[in-house]
Amino acid sequence: MKLELKKICKSFGPVEVLHNVDFHVNDNEVHALIGENGAGKSTLVKILTGIETCNSGKILIDGIEHKFNNVLDSEAIGIAIVNQELNLFTDMTVLENLFICKESSKLGIINKKAQIEIANRTLKRLGIKVDLNQPVSDLSIGMQQMLEISKSLILDAKLIVLDEPTSALTNIEIGNLFRVLNLLKKDGKSIIYISHRLNEIFELCDTITILRDGNFVLRDRVKNMSFDDVVKNMVGYDLGNLYPPKPDVKIGNVLLEARNLSKENQFKDVSFKVHEGEIIGFAGLMGFGRTEIMNVLFGVENRDAGEILFKDKLVKLSNVQHAKKLGIGYVTENRKEEGLFLDSNIKQNILYNNLDKVCKQFIINKNLLENLTNEFTQLVNLKFRDLDQLISELSGGNQQKVVLAKWLATNPTVLILDEPTRGIDVNSKKQIYELIFKLKEMNLGVILVSSELVELLGVADKIYVMCEGQIKAEIENKDVSDELIMKYMMGGN
Amino acid sequence: MNKMKLDIKKEDIPSIVLNYFKRNIPLIGLIVIVIMLMILSPSFLTKYNIISVLRQGSINGLLAFGVTIVIISGGIDLSVGSTLAFTGMIFAKAIVDGIPAPIAFVIALIAGAIIGAINGVLISRGKLQPFIATLGSMMVFRGLTLYISNGVPVSRLGDTGFAAWIGRGYFLGIPIPAIMLIIITIAFAFFLSKTVFGKRIYAIGGNAKGAKLSGINVKRNIVYIYMISGLLAAFAAVILVSRLDSAVPTAGISYELNAIAAAVIGGTSLTGGKGKASGTLIGILIIAVIINGLNLLGTSAYLQQIITGLIIIFAVIADRKK
Ligand SMILES: Nc1ncnc2c1ncn2[C@@H]1O[C@H](COP(=O)(O)OP(=O)(O)O)[C@@H](O)[C@H]1O
Ligand SMILES: [Mg+2]
Numbered sequence: 001m002k003l004e005l006k007k008i009c010k011s012f013g014p015v016e017v018l019h020n021v022d023f024h025v026n027d028n029e030v031h032a033l034i035g036e037n038g039a040g041k042s043t044l045v046k047i048l049t050g051i052e053t054c055n056s057g058k059i060l061i062d063g064i065e066h067k068f069n070n071v072l073d074s075e076a077i078g079i080a081i082v083n084q085e086l087n088l089f090t091d092m093t094v095l096e097n098l099f100i101c102k103e104s105s106k107l108g109i110i111n112k113k114a115q116i117e118i119a120n121r122t123l124k125r126l127g128i129k130v131d132l133n134q135p136v137s138d139l140s141i142g143m144q145q146m147l148e149i150s151k152s153l154i155l156d157a158k159l160i161v162l163d164e165p166t167s168a169l170t171n172i173e174i175g176n177l178f179r180v181l182n183l184l185k186k187d188g189k190s191i192i193y194i195s196h197r198l199n200e201i202f203e204l205c206d207t208i209t210i211l212r213d214g215n216f217v218l219r220d221r222v223k224n225m226s227f228d229d230v231v232k233n234m235v236g237y238d239l240g241n242l243y244p245p246k247p248d249v250k251i252g253n254v255l256l257e258a259r260n261l262s263k264e265n266q267f268k269d270v271s272f273k274v275h276e277g278e279i280i281g282f283a284g285l286m287g288f289g290r291t292e293i294m295n296v297l298f299g300v301e302n303r304d305a306g307e308i309l310f311k312d313k314l315v316k317l318s319n320v321q322h323a324k325k326l327g328i329g330y331v332t333e334n335r336k337e338e339g340l341f342l343d344s345n346i347k348q349n350i351l352y353n354n355l356d357k358v359c360k361q362f363i364i365n366k367n368l369l370e371n372l373t374n375e376f377t378q379l380v381n382l383k384f385r386d387l388d389q390l391i392s393e394l395s396g397g398n399q400q401k402v403v404l405a406k407w408l409a410t411n412p413t414v415l416i417l418d419e420p421t422r423g424i425d426v427n428s429k430k431q432i433y434e435l436i437f438k439l440k441e442m443n444l445g446v447i448l449v450s451s452e453l454v455e456l457l458g459v460a461d462k463i464y465v466m467c468e469g470q471i472k473a474e475i476e477n478k479d480v481s482d483e484l485i486m487k488y489m490m491g492g493n
Numbered sequence: 494m495n496k497m498k499l500d501i502k503k504e505d506i507p508s509i510v511l512n513y514f515k516r517n518i519p520l521i522g523l524i525v526i527v528i529m530l531m532i533l534s535p536s537f538l539t540k541y542n543i544i545s546v547l548r549q550g551s552i553n554g555l556l557a558f559g560v561t562i563v564i565i566s567g568g569i570d571l572s573v574g575s576t577l578a579f580t581g582m583i584f585a586k587a588i589v590d591g592i593p594a595p596i597a598f599v600i601a602l603i604a605g606a607i608i609g610a611i612n613g614v615l616i617s618r619g620k621l622q623p624f625i626a627t628l629g630s631m632m633v634f635r636g637l638t639l640y641i642s643n644g645v646p647v648s649r650l651g652d653t654g655f656a657a658w659i660g661r662g663y664f665l666g667i668p669i670p671a672i673m674l675i676i677i678t679i680a681f682a683f684f685l686s687k688t689v690f691g692k693r694i695y696a697i698g699g700n701a702k703g704a705k706l707s708g709i710n711v712k713r714n715i716v717y718i719y720m721i722s723g724l725l726a727a728f729a730a731v732i733l734v735s736r737l738d739s740a741v742p743t744a745g746i747s748y749e750l751n752a753i754a755a756a757v758i759g760g761t762s763l764t765g766g767k768g769k770a771s772g773t774l775i776g777i778l779i780i781a782v783i784i785n786g787l788n789l790l791g792t793s794a795y796l797q798q799i800i801t802g803l804i805i806i807f808a809v810i811a812d813r814k815k
Contacts, residue, residue, distance in 0.1 A: 051706060072708035087703035089696050091766045100696050101707040103689045110687055 001061060001078060001158040001190050002027050003048070008057035010043055015395070017043055018054070018214045025159070025207075030181065030191045032201040032222065035211035036234055037423050038396060041194050042084050044211070045161045048192075049081040050074040072101065080157035082148050084164045084194075090137040095119055097136055097147060102154055122153050125183075127176040141168045141288075149177060153184075160184065161192040166200065167451065168285050171490040178204060196452070198230055212236055213425060235426050242426065243458030244434050247441050251461070252276030254312060255445040256328070256414045258297065261306035266292040267469035270306070274414060274445035279436060281460030281477070282449040283485050289469035290449045291333055294416050297447075298330040299323040329412035331403050333419040333449070335396075339403040342392045346384060346402055347373050349391060353406040376405040379438075381431050397428025404435065414445045421455060433459055453482045467491045518811045519759055519775045522804070526779060530786040537789055547671035548736075550781035552577075554674045554774070555729035556752035558681050559722030561773045564756050565685075566718045567698035567765030568623035572612060573726040573752055574745035575634035580605045581730035582638050584656075585647040585740030594655035601727045608634060609723025613716030631749070638742045648739035660735025670732050674777075677725075682770035694718060698765030754801060755780055758808040779804060 005023040009016065018040045025031045033041050046052040048059065050068025059066050061077060068074045071081070088097050095115055104114040119132055128146050136144060145168045152160050162181075166174050181191055181204060193205055201208065202222060210217040210233045217233050235242060254273050261270040267289035274280050282290045295301040297308065299317045308317050310326050317323055323330070332338040341349055350373045351358060358368040373387050380401040384394065391399055400420060407415060417436070421429045436459055439446055450456050456463050457477060465473040465488040472488040514521060530537040556573045563570040580601040587597035608630065615626040650656055662669040685691040696704040697711055705711050734740045757763065758779055759772030780801055787797050 070708050070710075071706060075708065083706060087700065087706045089699040089703060089766065091699050092692075092695055096692055096695070100692060100704075101709055103692070105689050108689050110689060110692070112687075 001025075002063070003159060003190070004058075004060040005044070005048060006058040006060065008044065008047060009055045010040075010047060010052065011055055016214065018047075021057075021211065021214070021216045022219075023048075023209055023216070024219065025190055025192060028185065028188050028190060029206045030185055030193055030204055032205035032208040033192055033194045033211070034198075034201065034208055034230060034234060035217075036426055037196075037421070038213075038425055039211040039234075040214040041211055042163055045081060045163055045192060045194065046083075048074070049079055049161060051081070051083075075102075075155055075157070078156075078158035079161065080152035080155050080159070081161040082152050082163060082165050086141075086144055086148060088136045088144055088147060091135060093133050093135055094130055094139070094147060095132040098122075098132075098151055098154055102151075118154060119150075122150050126150055126153070126180050141285075142170055142173055145169055146173055146177075153180075157189070159190045159192070161194075163194045164196065165193075166195060166197060171492075174200075198227055201230070202227070210234055242430055242433070244430070244437060246459075247437050249277040249440050249443070251278045252443060255310070256297070256447075257309040257312075258293075259307040259309070261293060261296060261303050261308070263292060263296065263301070263304050265469075267466075270466075270469075270471055272464050272471070272474070274447055276413075276443045276445060277440050278462070279440055279446040279448055279460050281456035281463040282447070282466060283453060283456050283463055284466035284489055285451070288466055290466055291418055294330065294332075294418050294447070294449060297323070297416060298328060300330075324410060327411065327413035329407035329410055329415040331400075331407055331415070331417045331420055333422065335399055335403050340391050340399060343390060345388045345390050346377065346382075346394075347387045349402055350376065350406045350409055354409050357409070372409050373405075376409045377402075379408060380405045380435055395425070395428075397424035397431075400424050400428065400432065404432070408439075412444065414447065415439060416447045416449075418449045419451060420448070421450070421452070453485055456485075457482060465489055519772060519779065519808060522808070523775050523779050523782070526782055526786070530782065530789070534786065534789040537786065542785065542789070544666075544668060544671060546778070546781050546785045547674060548668045549784060550777045551668075551670035551674040552729045552733050553748065553751050553755060553780060554777040555677060555725045555732070556748055557755035557773050557777050558677055558770070559725035560749070560752040561681075561756040561759075561761050561768050561770070562685070562694055562718055563623070563722050564753070564761045564763060565698045565765060565768040566694045566715065567701060568616065568715070568718070569627060569753070569763070570612065570719065570722045571624065571627040571749050572608065572631040572634060573722060574748035575631045575638065576605055576608045576723050576726035577730040577733065577745035577748060578638045578740075578742060579608070579634040579730075580727035581734045581740045581744055582642050582647065582742060584727075584731050585650055585734050586641070588650045588652050588656055589647055594652045598655065598659075598731055601731055602724055605723040605725070605727025605730070606720045607723070608726075609720035610716055612723070613719035616719070617712035617715040635746075642740070642742040644742055646739050646741045650734070650738055656731075656735050657738070658735070660732045660737070670736065673728075673732065678770055678774045681773075685768075685770050690714070690717070695766055698767075700766070751780060751801075754805050757805055760808075760812055762812075776808075 003025040005021065008018050008021045010018040021044060023044060035041050043052060047054045050070050050073045066077065089100065098119050099115050104111045116132060123130065126146060126149065128150065130143065136147065139147065145165060149165055165177065169177065184191060195201060205222050207219065208222050208225060208230065209219045212234060252275055254275050257273045259271050262268045270293055272280065284290050292301065296303045297317065299319045299322055302318065308315055315326065336342060341352065347369060351364065351369055354372060358365050358372060377384065382401045382405060383398055391402060394402065421432055436446055448456065448460055460477050463475045463477055463485065464471050465475065465485055467489055468491065536542055560570050560573060583604050584597050584601040587600055588594055612627050612630055615621045616623050659669055664672055693709050693714055696707065696709060697714060701711060733744060755776035756768065756773050759776030761768030761772060783800055784797050
């Protein structure tokens, strides 16, 4: 199947996220679509599969123009997509999930026998062993991801789109996936492959298209490109200066120490320390316990076992109020759901987190609030019209800065950052790194959870590598390779 | 990380039994209540009494199945009690006006489906929360019923055929309403587990965004779901009117809450995506048996509400624990 997207423009509200993007995929090729978080890759493939509609532009398939109003339209002509987010129905069984909207049915009655047969064939091909009658909530995240991929193979699609399919897979699962993708290619199918793991691109893909900030940057054969070429075109400048030079700060006393923290089904025997002026990083795959640990450190969730010490004193940390009082701040991984009140303005968002600071006898002191907001929006370098601007009107990067500001305004001594740069533009990213270093200079202890290895390597002093809820390695960030960390992340020793 | 849960085969028999108990708390609850009543009241286990339990359960049962699919889809339907009153009034007035009962029956069903469609459109197109939309229509149709009837019941329909049979008739010694309850239960069990539409209801309630991404026309399906609920309310209305030989404008007040109670006791989750026909049947029977049992024991009728309330709370806690 030959695909041409021409001059695609797409806006969400007032923000245009794709600007005249051209994207061509030839017959029988594995085509990599590359770009930083927020570059517009997912949006582009959603347009291609009818999940989103573009504001302008054309979709040509084998030379014929098509308009897709929903996924079923694109499936009907042989395009299947594995979305970046898992879209499973966790209360339903594996079989029900595989066939939702693709039911083999007669008069609306499901032919379960036929489904089981097709499911077994597809799963065998992918090398997956799973009980078809099990509810999906019982499966590991990796297995759920494999299930999403299997869904796309149930239909005999001619073009398969995979949006970051490997971010939660183990090495063995990735191996299986690549084997199947190579088989599919031999069968004459086209594949669009989105991934942040560049070595996968070089291993698997024939052609590469790079997007940056919603613009088409280049399209070339993979064999004409080097690793560095790809990175440079992705970020727009040499990676070297994305990470500012690390300040030379003397690491001080222990601020927060965790000893053998455990929680059933989530993590086990987790121990670590963060000192004054130290940035510790947590590497690992999504869904393998890192966020859960941070929730425990902040008193959001209870632990089953283990001790937490704050400045060498045992603390219970059984609720958020306690954690805040001690001086812990927590920038959660979902700024939109947990971090911000989107329909409130900047001032109010700062206020809700600092009521005790700006209230005198239960009444909010406007001047105090104004000063506090000014001070900390400046510290994080926020770009805004005025302090009454609604959060929903800010870009992702600036929203994240508001989250940072509202926590810094509480004067924390330890700041937990869970995926602080997810889905924000390169410039904001750089500013956040600069801010993290500023905090280091201010002698804060910073805990940085990130799924982007380069980020951890560029920022952290020490990296804890997690796999399946356990710390596999504790590495000083000096002359370590990303391959080594990746190996630990995947469960190697 | 989930490997710990998997190895079921190795489990010993006691824990399988325990697991079975945990999974079937509503059923076990029903059995316990039945055994207790058998001991306390000798007339409980008579054929006559069992039939009367089924008959009493049938009205709430029909409403509860409609409400169950609405709740599985992630919504709520507060309007079924008013729909019952309104469509019952239409049915009775039509017969009094000389329209043949079977045709009046069809008219009532259509009216029920239309009310459901209005709810569905308000929710899916008007983007109203289900609670708000059906709270509104609950009041509107209660008011309309009172308005068209002037607040006066329509009694003595004078029909000795269909309109007498459906609420008061018997087949092989079993009341027709009880037979309807059994048929509807089987139909819903089949519908929810074996049909494409049934699966989509679970998908919509379990993960609406995922359902949309899978290509399910969520908006249209929501309209259908509320239509089924309205249709069943109209069916229940016809049975009730036939049984009483009268349409009462205040009929069905707070029936929606009993229907929701039956669904919830049977394991339907208000967050959507979970629920079963067999569970709702058990919920219906638990409520019916309690009403019946307290009658037999001659206790105060007010006790019934207290007990049902406690059972709801207990059922949901037990459901979360498993
Ligand atoms: N539904 C949406 N509403 C508003 N903005 C969106 C939506 N989806 C994506 N965006 C924005 O569009 C931009 C591109 O996002 P995306 O396509 O997900 O990027 P990528 O997949 O390359 O990381 C981002 O700035 C993101 O915040
Ligand atoms: Mg994406």
